Amino acid sequence: MDYLPETPSQTAGPYVHIGLIPRQAGFEIFVNNLGERMVTDATRGERIRIEGRIFDGAGSLVRDALVEVWQADAHGRHNHPADVQEGAAHDPAFHGWGRAGTDFATGIWAFDTIKPGAVEGRSGRGRMAPHVSLWIVARGINLGLSTRMYFGDEAAANEADPVLNLIDPARRGTIIAARGGRDGAVVYSFDIRLQGEGETVFLDI
Amino acid sequence: MRPDAEFFPRDPADHPPAYSPVYKSSVLRSPRFPLLSLQNSLSEVTGPVFGATDIGPLDHDLILNYVQSGEPIGERVIIHGRLLDGEGRGLGGMLIELWQANAGGRYRHALDTYLAPIDPNFGGCGRTITDAEGNYSFRTIKPGPYPFRNRVNDWRPAHIHFSLFGSGFAQRLITQMYFEGDPLIAHDAIIATMPDPALRDRLTAKLDLKASVPLDTLAYRFDMVLRGRRQTRFENKLQGS
Numbered sequence: 001m002d003y004l005p006e007t008p009s010q011t012a013g014p015y016v017h018i019g020l021i022p023r024q025a026g027f028e029i030f031v032n033n034l035g036e037r038m039v040t041d042a043t044r045g046e047r048i049r050i051e052g053r054i055f056d057g058a059g060s061l062v063r064d065a066l067v068e069v070w071q072a073d074a075h076g077r078h079n080h081p082a083d084v085q086e087g088a089a090h091d092p093a094f095h096g097w098g099r100a101g102t103d104f105a106t107g108i109w110a111f112d113t114i115k116p117g118a119v120e121g122r123s124g125r126g127r128m129a130p131h132v133s134l135w136i137v138a139r140g141i142n143l144g145l146s147t148r149m150y151f152g153d154e155a156a157a158n159e160a161d162p163v164l165n166l167i168d169p170a171r172r173g174t175i176i177a178a179r180g181g182r183d184g185a186v187v188y189s190f191d192i193r194l195q196g197e198g199e200t201v202f203l204d205i
Numbered sequence: 206m207r208p209d210a211e212f213f214p215r216d217p218a219d220h221p222p223a224y225s226p227v228y229k230s231s232v233l234r235s236p237r238f239p240l241l242s243l244q245n246s247l248s249e250v251t252g253p254v255f256g257a258t259d260i261g262p263l264d265h266d267l268i269l270n271y272v273q274s275g276e277p278i279g280e281r282v283i284i285h286g287r288l289l290d291g292e293g294r295g296l297g298g299m300l301i302e303l304w305q306a307n308a309g310g311r312y313r314h315a316l317d318t319y320l321a322p323i324d325p326n327f328g329g330c331g332r333t334i335t336d337a338e339g340n341y342s343f344r345t346i347k348p349g350p351y352p353f354r355n356r357v358n359d360w361r362p363a364h365i366h367f368s369l370f371g372s373g374f375a376q377r378l379i380t381q382m383y384f385e386g387d388p389l390i391a392h393d394a395i396i397a398t399m400p401d402p403a404l405r406d407r408l409t410a411k412l413d414l415k416a417s418v419p420l421d422t423l424a425y426r427f428d429m430v431l432r433g434r435r436q437t438r439f440e441n442k443l444q445g446s
Contacts, residue, residue, distance in 0.1 A: 003291040006219045007429045008404040010381040011228070011395060012366065015314045019304025019330045019366055026315040029271055029328045031261050034300075035253075057233040064316070070252055070374040080251035082210045082373070097253035104316065122206060122246040133248050135377050140230030142221040142398055144377060148248070166241060194234050204215065204240035205249045205375045 009144065012137035014064045017101050021066065024101045035068065035099035038113045042093035045074025045114030048186045050132065050149065050177070053107045056140075057195030061107035065138035068099040069111055071131070076117030085120050115151065115186075121162050129157035129164070136192065146203045149190045152178045167201055174200045209435040211245035212375050213291060221398035228394045229355050245375060250434075252374035255300040257334055264332045267305075267345035271328030278324055279308025279346035283424040284365065284382070285416060288339045290433030295339025302332040302368040303343060310351030310361075319351050344422065347384070355394045362389035362396070371431040382427050383409045 017025040023033060039047065050069070054062040072078050077090035094114065102109045118127040129150055136145045150158050158164055164172055177188040192200045223235035243249070263270045268277060284303075288296045306312045306329065309321035313329050327346060335341045348363050362383055369378045383390055383405075390396055390405065399405055416424035 003213075003433075004289060004293055004430045005407070006215065006291065006432055007369075007378065007380055008399055008407055009220045009378055010366075010398075010408065011230070012368075012379045013381075015304065015312045015317060016366070016379075018312060018314050018328075019302050019332075019368060022328070022330055024315075025313060027313055027328060029330060030264060030332075032259055034255070034259060034332075057235075057237075060233070062234070068377070070248070072248075078247060078251040080254060080372075082206070082250045083247055084207060085247070095253060119247050120206065122244055124206065128246060128248070131248070133374055135374070137379050138234065140228070140232075140234035142223055142225060142228070142231055142235075144379060145236070146375075163243060163246075166243070171238075195237055199236055199238055201238070202236050202240050204242045205245065 014139040016066045021101050038098040044091050048115050049112050050188045051110035052190035054192045063102050063107045065102045067109045068135045070097050070133045072116040072119050076119045129154050129161040146205050150176045152176050206247050210250040212432045225398035227397045249375040250373045265343050267331045273325050277327035277346050281422040282347045285342035286426050286428040288335050289430050297337040299335045300370040301341050303365050304330040305348040305365040308346050308349050310349035362387040362393050376431045385411050
């Protein structure tokens, strides 16, 4: 049987900001800037910042990338009809998705969000450790790169996580972020290495 | 997770390889390790859901959505088509975003220094939500070609960048649309990342005279396909959201 092939991907190019985060390109056009703000006062859960930089195969900062995150709420529920987990309903004050550009000068990207809860695994038996899904596009990236960020302070859950356990222990640490703090706020640092030494584990999902 | 919520696996032959030296920027930005193949879990089969209230009434009309003192300069075009899954079913209620250069090939972007001028009345971005059958339509100005730093005399053909959401994060896709008959298509280094002509053809919009508005605006047709789910219950639930 014939299926229609997926539309080929092409690089987002250096000007991706115009379409997806026009404020960073330098102008105001839309009333609602999608993905700019993930959390309101009503959102439940621990406030955290996730931030990092992106490096290329020569160790140079990638300053023109766009990162999107998708995650469950504080109780591990997704704001989506395919989430049929039993238990509490999803947090109506949390959409779960955000997007941000790497800063043109510092190369830093950041999301102010909440720490997600554990999510039921594919098999329905075990739970996946708390994590956020990330998707990275930029000039020079022909097909968006998918990965996950796990939380360094969830050692026991990480040890039992079905996805982390698929990864060579020597590379597992590339997708586990250390918990730190700055001015009283919780900050997880997550640098992404596109190529070479310490290369981030990217996923074919 | 219901097993039939998962997506059909992606076929790497449908996409340009990460490492494509003809496009120099890919050389240092392509992973060397193979991707880790992962069966879908809830994290991949779910994704952000958008609705008509998320966007504004003129967001899909690039001729009008950044008007300051008049309409932008250039060829007026309609870009329209359908968003489908692999089994040809329309994907309704999905967010499509696009961005492009102006008629002179210049982007409204802090880092674009090409000598062609900014058009004061053209922002260069838009977005829409597909209707229940997966149809979408934008009105815009045909973008101009422009040079870019790859080989010394490399020029991009006229193109529009598209960003697509399905109903799951695993479907997320960014691509570029080209215009039928553009002589620069044969010379472009980014199109050359797809050696298979079938892939190039899938990204080339076709002139659609019947959808044109006589004495007003030409039309091009561009259908796009995202990976499908094993079943479509979730898309149906999302329609009209």
